Amino acid sequence: MTEPRFYMSAQQQSQSAKKPQTAITPTRAEDFPAWYQAVIRAADMAENSPVRGCMIIKPYGFAIWEHIQDILGGMIKDVGVENAYFPLLIPLSFIAKEAEHIDGFATECAVVTHHRLEKGPDGGLIPASPLSEPFVIRPTSETIIGEALSNWVRSYRDLPMKLNQWCNVMRWEMRPRMFLRTSEFLWQEGHNCFETAEDGNEDARKMLDVYATFLEDALAIPVIRGEKTPEERFPGAIATYTVEAMMQDGKALQAGTSHDLGQTFSRSANIRFQGRDGGEHLAWTTSWGMSTRTIGGLIMVHADDDGLIMPPKIAPYHVSIIPVVKADNEDRVVAYAKALEQDLKAAGFRVKCDVRDDRPSNKMWESIKKGVPVRVEVGGNEVDQGTVTAVRRDLGRESKQTLDKSAFVAQLGGMLDDMHKALYARAKAFRDERIFDVETLDEMDAFFGDESKFGFVRMDAALLADPKFAELKKKYAVTPRCLPFADNGAKAIIGKSY
RNA sequence: CGGGGUGUAGCUCAGUCUGGUAGAGCACUCGCUUUGGGAGCGAGGUGCCGGGGGUUCGAAUCCUCUCACCCCGACCA
Structure with a gap:
């Protein structure tokens, strides 16, 4: 890594020549992951806890989340969604109902198997009473909310029914990173229910639009809106939509997703209603979420070698x-x-x-x-x-x-408005300069093989089916991030990701 | 879950190879002088050397197990 790979204005460069000492060491160019951790500590946002993969969010970091909740929460309510709360513990049998869903989540589920502690022979405490049915700590709540919806939805007049909850979820991560991937994280998960397939799909796209608007207007993070490839889909979804942002190291971060679940979960949870025709029908559902990971994105998009730079709208x-x-x-x-x-x-x-x-x-x-x-x-x-x-x-x-x-x-x-615009413009320029259009997989190979280049490749979506793409994907640890709406699905964006 | 690396003061790290009373800078406390982008001088406190077990007269150092963190993968709404 010999050239400066990060955005620096001429002004900042002359400044750094004058004052080589930055508030954050190492700098982005020296060691991006270490820089990221140092920014979090220097800003007093969060720290690791005694529990592997679980972080302590300190007041300054949590204040950011509270402002995200205020703004995004308001936008969610504005489109007719109501807040509710569902249990942390999900019966194992619920999760097991949907085969594809459990395949996707099985390896990362934390399971509660006992309910009582007793003194062991060594004086320590041991779990004593096994539960007749284990619980899974929610990795997401489609199944348990689906169960509730099956009771609440009777007639087409009950639809649409739109629910959201702000909560914590747990996914037993192999490789945790502060904010970006923690075993426990905070998010909102929305679960909407509709009468027709068209209504469901329209909703999934609309909620993605809410995220895109929020990220751009509140966090000054420019995003690419698009659809995930079938391999990258949420387990059980018929379509997954995503907003992808580029970090200052050229990696992609999925900053929010929205799923068209079709009738997958209404079938397994038995969400049926009597339709306008008098017959019984399965409902069409969507789910959509944005998490504390977004705070990690905020850091990696805007912060510099002197630390955090807060977009004014969510600044504590x-x-x-x-x-x-x-x-x-x-x-x-x-x-x-x-x-x-x-x-x-x-x-x-x-x-x-x-x-x-x-x-x-x-x-x-x-x-x-x-x-x-x-x-x-x-x-x-x-x-x-x-x-x-x-x-x-x-x-x-x-x-x-x-x-x-x-x-x-x-x-x-x-x-503050000017600053917001400047942050957005800077991040957008950074990103746009690092999206490279290629015609062939050889060009893609050359791009990711070139140490001096980093960012995304944009190419014909048909190339994803070429066996050579699978090789390159493995060789460079890159994935298709999405098929952008802007290209009507004809192009694919490829990059490394968090 | 595989491969690699690191755990020593609040932070960044030296000391480990070659076993012999625990170190530096910054931070912190007190005093004086200072104060517009990280002040100077003086004095002071700071450690289960990640944890358990071993070898040894003696372990931060050697052996072993374990935990945590970081990186590269695998996996991953």
Whole structure:
């Protein structure tokens, strides 16, 4: 890895020449996976727990998830879906009902087999009473929600029925990674139920659109919308739709999926209704989910060698205020900073006024590493002049400007909008420059074989059936990410993925 | 689940080959001087050397088992 493989503006490059020390070591170019872990720690988002594959999400990381819940949750309700909650434990017999489904999930299920602990001979505790039927800790809830729907759906007048739950799920992962693939993770899973095949398919596509809109408008992550190939489909689905994003190492991340389940689960769960024709029919269902993995994507799309960069709409804080005090002006500066905090809060912004007893420079670096969109410094000069000095995280110190306090409060919304657009544009340009159209599998071989190139290949979807594609897939550990809607299924996007 | 690597202070790591009283930088605590992109000087605290078992007079170091983390695969809505 000799050339810089990551996005750097000329400005950032000159900066790094001046200041080779980055807040995060190693840098993206040096060791991307280690950089990713370091960003999470530096921003105090999460850490590993005593339980393998299960992470502790710390307040700063969880605040991001809460904003995702607020925004995405609102969008889900806006399309007529209601929230509910279903059990964590699923009877083994439910999971076993659908053959293809259990084939897909069997290897990653955690199973609860006992319900009581007793003192063992060594004084330790041992599970004592076996359950008559083991439970599976939900890896997803199609089966148990299907069971409920079979009771709730009687007539075509009950349809559509649209449910969503925010919950944790467990999939026993062989290779866990913070946020990206943890054994326990948080998500929302939606389960909708319809009268006709057309209604179901239209819904699966609509919910994918909700995800795409959310990712682009709230997280500033550009996505490719498309359909998974049959091999990549959700077990039991007749079609799986996906939104794929490109990380700064050129790998793909599936940021949300939506499944047209046809009648697979209504058949196994017996979701029947009396139709307009008086006859009995199987319902058509969909399911769709987005998880805390998205937070990993957020990091890998936007963060830089100084740490996180938060898209303003889901940033835990829009602004951090850093008082720069001297011995003789501390009271005045702190009072000014707190007044500014109140003004900004009154204007609807999320603000952190950092009055801790610490050096201003340390507070600034913390703000940078946490990716707070706008950092405000107020000291004696600002107090005297009634101004604030503001810096945008994505642009760095070069963007430092001093504004009249009231003008700043009035302009902050616009600054945050601009930053959102800039993050999106930067990520989109990065991605678009790294999607390469190829005509043949030899060209695909040449692309993935070239160390200096990384990203996605786009090619004729018919090439997926060529036996040589299977060889290349194995050789480079790449997979078809999707058949983009934009090409009406004629093209396939190929890449490495998380 | 296969292959490889790493576990030593809050963090990054040296020390392990060749066994002999536990180390550095940063961070932390106190004091003074400082304060607009990671301050300076002085003083101070910090460890079941991942865990169990062994070899040895003596183990961070050697042997063995185990756990965790990281990487490459396999697997994976």
